Amino acid sequence: MAGINKSAAQIRANVVSNKRVGQYHQLIINIGDLAQTCRPGNFAAINVGGENSRMILRRAFAISRVSANSVSGGTMELIVAPHGQGSKWLCARGEGAILDIVVPLGTAFGIPTEPVQVLLVGGGYGSAPLFGLAEVLNAKGCRVDMLLGASTASKIYAPMEGKRAVNSLRIYTEDGSMGQSGRVTEPIAGLIADLNIAVIYSCGPMAMLSAIDEITRGTDVIHQCAVEESMACGIGICMTCVLPVADQDGNISMLRSCIDGPVMDGSFVQWDKVGKAL
Amino acid sequence: MTALDFSTTLGNAWFPAPTFTASGCASSGRELSQFFDITTMGGVVTKSVMLKARNGRATPRMAETPSGMLNSIGLQGPGIDAFLAKDVPYLVEQKARIIISIAGETIEEYSTLARKLRSVSGISAIEVNISCPNVENRGLVFACDPEASRRVIDGVRRTIGGELPIIAKLSPDVTDLVSIARGVVDAGADGLALINTVLGMVINLDTMRPHLGGKTGGLSGPAIKPIAVRAVYQVHAEMPQVPILGMGGISSGRDALEMIAAGASGVSIGTASFGNPTAIVSIQNELRDLLIAKGFTSLRQAIGYAHRPESE
Numbered sequence: 081m082a083g084i085n086k087s088a089a090q091i092r093a094n095v096v097s098n099k100r101v102g103q104y105h106q107l108i109i110n111i112g113d114l115a116q117t118c119r120p121g122n123f124a125a126i127n128v129g130g131e132n133s134r135m136i137l138r139r140a141f142a143i144s145r146v147s148a149n150s151v152s153g154g155t156m157e158l159i160v161a162p163h164g165q166g167s168k169w170l171c172a173r174g175e176g177a178i179l180d181i182v183v184p185l186g187t188a189f190g191i192p193t194e195p196v197q198v199l200l201v202g203g204g205y206g207s208a209p210l211f212g213l214a215e216v217l218n219a220k221g222c223r224v225d226m227l228l229g230a231s232t233a234s235k236i237y238a239p240m241e242g243k244r245a246v247n248s249l250r251i252y253t254e255d256g257s258m259g260q261s262g263r264v265t266e267p268i269a270g271l272i273a274d275l276n277i278a279v280i281y282s283c284g285p286m287a288m289l290s291a292i293d294e295i296t297r298g299t300d301v302i303h304q305c306a307v308e309e310s311m312a313c314g315i316g317i318c319m320t321c322v323l324p325v326a327d328q329d330g331n332i333s334m335l336r337s338c339i340d341g342p343v344m345d346g347s348f349v350q351w352d353k354v355g356k357a358l
Numbered sequence: 359m360t361a362l363d364f365s366t367t368l369g370n371a372w373f374p375a376p377t378f379t380a381s382g383c384a385s386s387g388r389e390l391s392q393f394f395d396i397t398t399m400g401g402v403v404t405k406s407v408m409l410k411a412r413n414g415r416a417t418p419r420m421a422e423t424p425s426g427m428l429n430s431i432g433l434q435g436p437g438i439d440a441f442l443a444k445d446v447p448y449l450v451e452q453k454a455r456i457i458i459s460i461a462g463e464t465i466e467e468y469s470t471l472a473r474k475l476r477s478v479s480g481i482s483a484i485e486v487n488i489s490c491p492n493v494e495n496r497g498l499v500f501a502c503d504p505e506a507s508r509r510v511i512d513g514v515r516r517t518i519g520g521e522l523p524i525i526a527k528l529s530p531d532v533t534d535l536v537s538i539a540r541g542v543v544d545a546g547a548d549g550l551a552l553i554n555t556v557l558g559m560v561i562n563l564d565t566m567r568p569h570l571g572g573k574t575g576g577l578s579g580p581a582i583k584p585i586a587v588r589a590v591y592q593v594h595a596e597m598p599q600v601p602i603l604g605m606g607g608i609s610s611g612r613d614a615l616e617m618i619a620a621g622a623s624g625v626s627i628g629t630a631s632f633g634n635p636t637a638i639v640s641i642q643n644e645l646r647d648l649l650i651a652k653g654f655t656s657l658r659q660a661i662g663y664a665h666r667p668e669s670e
Contacts, residue, residue: 083388083389084388084389084392086392088392088393089393090393090634090635090636127633127634134424134425135422136422136425136426136427136579136580136609136629136630136632136633137422137427137632137633138632138633180634182635309417310417310418310420311420312420312422312427312429312629312632313631313632313633313635315389315390315392315393315635316385316389317383317384317385317389317390317631317632318383318420318429318431318632319382319385319405319414319419319431319434320417320418320419320420320429320431321417321419321420322414322417322419322434323417324413333411333413334413334414334434339389354417355416355417355418355571356416357413357414357415357416357432357571358413
């Protein structure tokens with residue numbers, strides 16, 4: 081059983097900027113030296129609603145990118161969809177707002193020791209952390225190809241500057257309003273064969289992660305996925321965000337996605353048992 | 359600086375501070391120690407452990423509600439043997455004070471668990487959780503049945519002998535809490551933990567079905583605080599000599615003081631730690647300041663203070 085991220089700390093942090101990007105908000109938050117300890121895949125847990133809020137639980141957000149040497153000190157970028165009351169409150173914070181944040185939390189994407197061919201697959205705003213990951217992989221000499229999918233064009237998150245580290249980017253929308261019409265998982269089997277893919281990194285809805293696992297099962301391709309389960313604490317004490325995961329010997333147990341995840345080896349996750357009692 | 363004696367006792371166990379984790383809300387203390395020194399609080403109440411390893415209920419296990427949350431974990435845990443081998447040594451090594459919480463499916467299971475704890479050193483007390491609401495069979499909520507409650511505590515008392523304090527954790531979901539409390543005290547409980555979560559439900563309006571995998575869950579957080587204060591007050595009024603570990607929605611020093619004035623000798627903090635990993639530290643500091651500001655020279659003076667005669 082893994083332990084909590086050793087770098088995790090609770091801080092009060094300043095919002096440096098908050099910009100609307102399509103249906104999402106891009107928040108840049110000053111987290112000082114902690115930025116140096118954040119790795120692609122890690123997440124932040126943020127208090128929402130202010131001091132007398134009736135929302136008592138933190139909200140977890142994947143860190144999409146960090147900048148250790150920005151003028152305002154180390155910063156992290158979050159891409160937030162204003163879905164619920166908590167994320168709407170966060171998206172309404174302007175420059176200078178102070179947030180109570182616990183960061184960095186969770187596991188990170190494993191980076192290959194040798195330059196290999198990798199494929200990054202993102203669903204909706206799940207694509208956000210993949211751009212920071214692409215930069216790290218690119219710096220390692222990996223060839224990075226990317227697939228992004230969403231139900232419709234406005235839900236695709238693909239910033240211009242993020243594409244620099246990517247060899248090719250293909251976009252799929254279910255309604256055909258951007259890129260090719262269809263699901264992002266459709267071309268994966270073909271790409272694995274054509275490009276000799278060694279690792280697939282994925283982030284997005286559970287159904288997408290599960291579909292990728294089905295494609296990679298029985299192949300040599302490693303599937304590193306960032307899972308999503310609703311969590312109350314983010315620090316491993318509430319036991320609500322669990323997923324059925326097998327160990328090397330095939331024993332299945334309920335692991336916390338905040339501690340043993342969010343990045344997990346997709347082949348160990350028991351996708352057919354998610355949401356069921358073991 | 360005014361001197362304040364912040365210490366408290368639960369049965370024959372002494373603690374330097376009246377602040378504890380709540381069982382099931384701190385795992386085994388390891389994660390919280392990333393954020394503060396866990397030896398500064400009164401003690402760690404570990405997550406209720408059963409005889410065998412248990413996977414718990416299906417997800418979703420959580421739903422946030424106004425000023426509260428529902429959880430439906432179902433006592434997931436490693437089982438007593440792995441717990442004693444891996445989790446307890448860590449806490450002992452940290453020099454944390456430890457209250458081990460146990461839960462069983464049968465009266466015999468509680469006794470077996472007590473037997474396993476008899477020879478473990480470094481434990482301050484045992485919490486006997488007879489009130490977890492997240493079990494498949496509501497008949498297993500011993501604390502809803504006076505006779506079953508009494509028999510569980512009697513079995514644990516006989517097994518453990520007379521040394522380790524036994525704290526019975528009770529449910530507020532009963533008609534007559536005082537009579538259940540009286541039953542377990544008569545059977546040998548040295549103290550009471552009040553309250554466990556309150557059974558609740560959320561309907562998901564997308565699926566138009568109960569949101570939680572287990573359908574029902576336990577409500578915790580500030581939403582249940584007045585219920586907890588009432589429960590502590592009622593029981594303390596009838597049995598002022600029995601120490602109570604008060605819990606249910608405590609998230610500030612003021613909340614803690616309310617609970618203590620109602621009759622609690624100590625407080626457990628659970629859900630507040632989910633929203634704020636250092637909640638226990640803030641609550642502890644606020645409580646200390648409040649007691650001093652109100653002119654108390656010891657925590658003990660404030661226990662049950664709300665019960666004092668009209669003339670005082």
